Amino acid sequence: MTTAFPRKQDFAIAEGYTYINGAYTHPMPLAAADAYRAVIDRRTRIGFPPTANAPQRPDARASFAALINAKPSEIGWIQNTSSGENLVIDALGLDKPFDGNIVTDELHFEGALIHLLELKKRGADVRIAKQKDGRVDLADLARLVDRKTKLVEVSFVAMYNGFQHDLKAVSELAHAHGAYVYADVIQGVGAVPLDVRATGIDFAASATYKWMMGDFGLAFFYVKQEHLGTVFKRPHWSYNSAPDADMHFSPFDPLYPAPVTYTPGTDAASHVQLGTTASAIAAALAVSVPYIASLGPEAIQAHRVPLLRKLQQELPRLGLTPQTPADSTSPVLTFAVKDTTEISRKLAAAKVNIGIATNWVRISPSVYNDMADVDRLLNALS
Secondary structure, eight states: OOOOSOOGGGSOOOTTOEEOBTTTOOOOOHHHHHHHHHHHHHHHOOSOOOSSOOOOOOOHHHHHHHHHTOOGGGEEEESOHHHHHHHHHHHTTTTSOOSSEEEEETTSOHHHHHHHHHHHHTTOEEEEEOOBTTBOOHHHHHTTOOTTEEEEEEESBOTTTOOBOOHHHHHHHHHHTTOEEEEEOTTTBTTBOOOHHHHOOSEEEEESSSTTOOOTTOEEEEEOGGGBTTTBOOOOOOGGGOTTOEEOOSTTSTTTTOOEEOOOOOSHHHHHOOSOOOHHHHHHHHHHHHHHHHHOHHHHHHHHHHHHHHHHHHGGGGTOEEOSOTTOOSSOEEEEOSOOHHHHHHHHHHTEEOEEOSSEEEEBOOTTOOHHHHHHHHHHHO
8 A cells, every 4th residue: 555645643733833954853653752762761760560561562673784784783772973973983993003994975964073083183094085075975985995905984875965975896896805894874865765685884873853753862773793792892881781680789699709790792782781771762753653654765865856856946146056866865954054144034934944054954754744845945045
């Protein structure tokens, strides 16, 4: 059965308000928000009988694994995308002096570039491919990769302009030289089809407040199974590192006086998770990730393309300079603007919300948007 778009009924969007800013933060589906509130209710009501039996929901990590064609054992919780990038650098030993280089590009996430540039200040050989006409040519990346390259870091979809890397080609390039690939997938996964097996990437991270329709403070981290404990060295320890951790403080415990016994886990969660998880967000994701899967990233992308094409056709006529490749199908569409003051005023008056920065605007439609939303944006700027 074909899913009907737009999915406005699945979200709480005020009447007369147009939101085309999912690349900034994506609203939760109503059902996910209900799951979120249910956890908060349980955390704030002490001694009250349960108002309803809480439904058993799938582990969002397993749902996410299915969405990207990974194994559940390859997915762990972390706090945010930047934590994932730092984990990869640390686990590969690239935070200390090493004989080799790291390759990235100008359209990679700014936070990751700051990290890499700080490593460069400390002597690391960090090579950055230039962007041309809003894209990074694989040939330009290839010129920087050699037999001493340890890691190629890229954003699956660029947060600035939506340029989308061919991750399979990037992986083939890196692996041919003995290097590994880390992909920041926050601006793509959920809105764009992603198959980690087909692409061959080694590591990936995504916070959940964008296209995963979750919230701030919880992210998915992917490590290819064969790398766990070998290529990806355990960077830290906690009780989450050992699924069978058991305390023996009581003198009546048969294993007393050993304070604790444990067997280190072998999955991604055991390698990267530290302490408690944001349980309310995890509950929301247990609803939102299956919701995304039910719609299908391919269908979500197909729904979005006509909206993108009309914006690409009409906005340059209003004096906005395209920054996104014309053939892009990603959820991010960017235009350069010398002064956004008047645009901000017009859109605020029209109750239209897009991303507005100092010298550029970013439009990012989602499953709840339709051509009427695009027309409202265009009319507001005309």
